[in-house]
Amino acid sequence: MNSFYSDVSGNLPFFLSFIYAFQRFITSPGAIFIVVFLASMAVVYDYIELELKNFKEYINYRILTIPLIGNIIKNFSLSYYFLTLKTCYVAGLSSVESMQLAGSTIQQPYLKAITGAIYEDSKSGEPIHRIMAKHENLLDSGIIQLIEVGEETGRLDESYNDVFLLMQEAIEADISKLCLIAVILNKIFVITAVASVVMTVASVIVNALSNIPTINF
Known part of the structure; x- marks a missing residue:
């Protein structure tokens, strides 16, 4: 163990050797960087926490502005x-x-x-x-x-x-409007789905006809 600390404090006892090594560490650029980094992270955390709180309040308000x-x-x-x-x-x-x-x-x-x-x-x-x-x-x-x-x-x-x-x-009226919108959207979805199927079938037929070899007499 003495040989382990010999490059730091010579023949000092273990406790004094540890204190000496710790003093050297806290005055090193690495320790200063760690302290600055942790302090910066604390500031960023407080800022994010504050912003999240404001964001939650904003979302809670915006929810009430959604139509119906x-x-x-x-x-x-x-x-x-x-x-x-x-x-x-x-x-x-x-x-x-x-x-x-x-x-x-x-x-x-x-x-x-x-x-x-x-x-x-x-x-x-x-x-x-x-x-x-x-x-x-x-x-x-x-x-x-x-x-x-x-x-x-x-x-x-x-x-x-x-x-x-x-x-x-007012609640009943808004719910009725939502139901009406849902019915309209459902019909639009059905029409779109049918149109998509028709277009797909038509595309298949056109491709099939285009692949028929021509016969020359």
Whole structure:
């Protein structure tokens, strides 16, 4: 073992030899490169993690903008959100408690973030329709007006129920449109498949006829 460390520290004991070798290593260009490399990787990892988080938020938002499908997802989530609000109102819960419980029914990340913001705003005691009006990308003006009427008349349960029914009707309409599109695409696929078969058969016939030898008299 002494011969193994003789080129590094002569006849120093093993422990001192190790310390000496370690000191030489950490001051070497290789060690500096390793430290710089690991630090760079840590920075890159943090950047990628942040970008992935932003990317996920972007994807969750873009899903809701897909024609028909996005509307179905949005209306399905919000319909049960308002149904829960109605149930909480009938049970006599405060608006803050109602918003908290209703928000727990939302699973779609983008919508969950918005309903969470509505819950936080409800703690201020501001009218519900004004709080929801701040999020124009969540509800249209017609629904906001329904909620406003419910607050003015003291029948929020009826307003919440009307919103629930409207969203259920919207879901059924969008599903019907999707089914119609599926039927049309299916017919197009069948027509395309038949045309492809006809073209293939015609090509085979033409090739067969072109290979028939001519007879000269």
